[in-house]
Amino acid sequence: MSVSSNRLASLRVSCIAFAALIVGGAFQSAHAQGCIAARSNQGIMDELCDSDTVSSSSAGNHDPEWLRPLTVNIGFREFNSFRHFIGTVEQTQRAVSHTQVENHQLLFDIGINYRLSRRWSVIADVPVLQGSRNQIYPPVGVYRIGGIGDMQVGVQSWLFRPPTESNGNVALSGSVKIPTGICDGKGSAVLNGKTITAVADQSLQPGDCRWGFTLATQAYRQVWFHTMLYFQGSWLFNPADTNGVPTFRSRPSESVMSVTDQYLFRGGFSHAVPRVRHLSASLGGRMEGIPVRDAFGSSDGFRRPGYIISIDPGIMYSFRRTTISVNGPWAVERNRRRSVPDIHDGKHGDAAFADYTLIAVLSHRF
Secondary structure, eight states: OOHHHHHHHHHHHHHHHHHHHHHHHHGGGSOOOOSSOOOOOOOOOGGGSOHHHHGGGSTTOSSOGGGOOEEEEEEEEEEEEOEEEEBTEEOTHHHHTTOOOOEEEEEEEEEEEEESSSSEEEEEEEEEEEEEEEEOSSSBEEEEEEEEOOEEEEEEEESSOSSOTTSEEEEEEEEEEEOOSOSOOEEEEEETTEEEEEEOOGGGOSOOSSOEEEEEEEEEEEOGGGOEEEEEEEEEEOOOOEEEEEOOOSSGGGSEEEOOOEEEEEEEEEEEOTTOTTEEEEEEEEEEEEOSSOSSSOOOSBOOOEEEEEEEEEEEEEETTEEEEEEOOEEEEEEEOOOHHHHHHTOOOOEEEOSBOEEEEEEEEO
16 A cells, blocks of 8 residues: 555545544534433444554554454443432532432443454344432332343444554444333332332333433544544334333323433543553543434423533553453533423423442443
8 A cells, every 4th residue: 555545545534533523522512312322332442552552453463452353342331310400500408418329320331342354243232220319209119120121132243344543433332222120110108108119219120121322433533642532332122112101290291201212422532541551541521411302203201301410530551352341430521301291291300310430331342
């Protein structure tokens, strides 16, 4: 390949990666989330590790990554939502009067990537949710729900055949969401002085009982001083309107659960820690949430739309075929937007948000 061709390929990758970062920034003003953050799989980008790890993809390596087709990611995520917001205003009186709702979430995630070629892979994702919630409005009770969520199966393709000479690439993926998780998990509660079995809050449900699909992308590009820029983004599209599951809420417009879209965008830079082999540190931004209106179909029923914008520091350690990643996003902005029923009824509901989230992912190539 000529020098001019190399420069052209490098320029193309740079432009695409930069465009992906701009798109991620453009979504900063989108409508979004509520009592629980988006449950999208974050995954690991091995390309962000130090130079010794990146070289494992090179053609001269005796054990290149592409010869090992199966990669398994095991993810863990934990957060505790307890700060109530209406819009961007925190309802501090809830903590003073001890009327805040606490929502504790543990989300485990098993991701599989089976490489068909250097560019194409089959991907699958199996989430497992365990959550608890102290509900202070009728039906009153402490709900505990757990189970397998909605699985996803799809394909992923890199735009350029790895390894690239420019140390950059962009991947696109599409997955089908299969309604394998329960959407009407129940618990014991008290209503009008009687103990009943009631459907738990929407935020605790492992699934939504409807089909959907996810479009996602990830991009990386090495820049000055061996620093890597990265971007990951995904949007879960749920064309269904509602799933018919009762909410026990007093307003007729919120009597059944809405089936919501979800999104996650994160980007930043990563750099090898000096004098510590195989260890890299990253710093970036993260935005995730649930929109007021879905991209397709109606958006009736009960949902808590809003978003969380966070500073996203992390570390990544890679040795041979195993990579461990730990991130601790810290919220800098939380916004509970008005839902479609809120707008129709002239109301503005609240939602509980967490201060920070702990995310850990273990990845191994077999």
